[in-house]
Amino acid sequence: MFEGITRGLSEALKKLKGRGRITEENVREGLQAVRTALLEADVNYDVADAFIQRVTQQAVGQEVTKMLDPSEQIVQIMYNELVQLMGPVDAKFHFAKDRPTVIMLCGLQGSGKTTTAGKLALLMRDKYGKKPLLVAADLQRPAAVEQLKVLGQQLGVDVYSEGAATPDGKGPNPVVVCSNAVSYAKKNSNDLVILDTAGRLHVAEMPMDELKQIDKICKPDEAYFVCDAMTGQDAVHSSKAFNDALDLNGVILTKLDGDARGGAALSIKEVTKVPIKLVGVGEKLQALEEFSPERMAQRILGQGDIAGILEKVARVQSEISEEERLRQQKKLEKGNFTLEDFRKQFEVMAKMGGMTELMGQLPGGLSQMIPEGEDPEQAVKRVQGMIDSMTKKERDDPDIIDMSRRRRIAAGSGVEPHEVKQFLGQFDQVRTIMRQMANMSMWQRMKMMMGMGQAGMFQPGAQMAKAKIGTGHRKSPKERAEERKKKRKQDKKRK
């Protein structure tokens, strides 16, 4: 599918092959070609630059091993970065319980809204057991209403329409059609309403107003932006315009069965932070799939190949870890962060009391160890129990804890084995951070801090851009306006 970008990347990486080690210089040279490949793939100019910068930072910091080709290491970094850039996936759909759920589709002309509406109705009926109602709210394009009716017939899905607008601009009003449709759905016991709105080309104010009105009156639970995978640099403008007007909940990428390199996927996610939900992959009405950032990243880097490389990198890294385990273990014992230290820290905190307030101040992974809604004191006790049930050897080197040791620890501390596994995974994250900080030179620490500073970490009250995850509640335009007002006020205060 993404043969194009693959070709570009492997050509670029050919230059890297055969050179013994990664230096900043050959990374820059190699990634220059990757940058061109990304631009050729229609990734937005600024997004491509930011991506290259992040990959460079990571690649140069990495240790070089004799066993790996540097290009393979960079492929792995790029893969991880791509997955991160396009994820996380929010595959869940939230349905209202006491009334029909309303989904609004919007997008530019010819992006595939009407076909997608049909595909979505089929998916909702067959996979989620819904009884969908398709609403023909595109009154502009000749025969768009007809098209939706035919699709409904083919699928055996209900369609609501009040006819189309006449060329002189008279006829039904799309806003009224949509609100009538929602009331009709209640009577007709449809538990899902899909609004197929008219395509827009001018992302200017006027045509957007109609969408805003539909949004205001019908209060859709979800607003999805339907985007053509072949879109160029403009993807950034259009998705931003729609997101500003409607506060989108998801993106559906269409026509991915072609050879479009699909850079739009990267750009839209990066600019709007709205997750890509579904992808259209064929002419048939069943051809609507869940979006997978892993698969997309693999496609971008080249199918088949990448899996092998990732495997090899993982294998070599584990071999290295085997070799260096003793050395590392010594390092760990030499006052680096062990489970023993961890337990002590927890004890101190428990003695201080007021765990709930403290949690917010803990470094990254630590605060995640307390499941939401659980009493932190209780959680601390559980963690202590688990650590206490380990032998000294296990505490010094948790990596040796296998299935049978895990079972023993679980039995000893009265938890489930998977909880032990989960805890160890989280501890590993914390340890990694601690280890990195300990091994860093002053210069590197400063660099890390500066990186955070650029991301707005040190601005008081500022937040990093977060990926959107559905909560099932879509704010009304009024609520959003109030939120914006509040934010403006805060911004002013800060200044």
Added chain:
Amino acid sequence: MFRAIFQKIKQGLAKTRSLFGSVAELFGIRGRVDQQFLTELEKRLYLADVGTFATQEIVTRVRQAFLDKEINGDVKQFVKDQLRSLLTDASPGLRYQPSGPTVVMIAGVNGSGKTTSIAKLIKLCKDEGKKVMVAACDTFRAAATEQLTIWSQRLDCEIVKGQHGSDPAAIAHDACEKAKARGFDVLIVDTAGRLHTQTHLMRELDKIRRILTKQIPGAPHEVLLVLDATSGQNAIAQAENFKKTVECTGIVLAKLDGTAKGGAIFGVKQKLGLPVKYVGVGEKPEDLEPFDPEAYVEALFE
């Protein structure tokens, strides 16, 4: 004539002016042509979907000619000239046959704007005093025939259509017979949208083309590929495959009135030499203009 077209494209591009204007803006900076200036120029060209080849070409030429010189009107004029030199000549429009129907076949990927462009072409041909017939050969997409029928009624034009799901080549065949028998000047053949990677559908397109040739010698006289100005570099792959299958004679660049600039035509010209014949600059049937490269480049800058 030139002014009128220029105005129209300018209107169409009005919304993009703030972006394209930024190319012009760049030349308002005081200082010298340095690496920073060249990077900015590169960025602005990329953002217009101009693509790697043309962008690198222009940036290199500007570097060679102006590095360390002052930024002034000469640089701006130079960039304009370079952009112009990478485009095809002005469109001669449709080449009508001296006798018998002129057959115009329309092709493109899904949602590129084929049907709307056909409506505009009907209007254009009728305004030139031609007797026009359309063949609704998109029998695949739901209500595609209805959409074209509505346009043909609005524009008062003859239409030949068939059942949903029927063989499009058969409709093309019928249309040729009727156009010949009843003395139509122009026959416009609509086809279903298809991604250029779907070989079986591309073969179907080839079949329609062969039927046309069989019925009317020399037909299709024009094969126009409709490209969406919003699409990026994939437009080049589209043009490449459609050209290979049905020997396109030109491009219709649709949706140039949005925020996209359709810079992919630079790549299409460079790689395939295909000329842009018409540009779609609005939603009404009269919003189709012959492509004028000077006006296009000019409109990007003003």
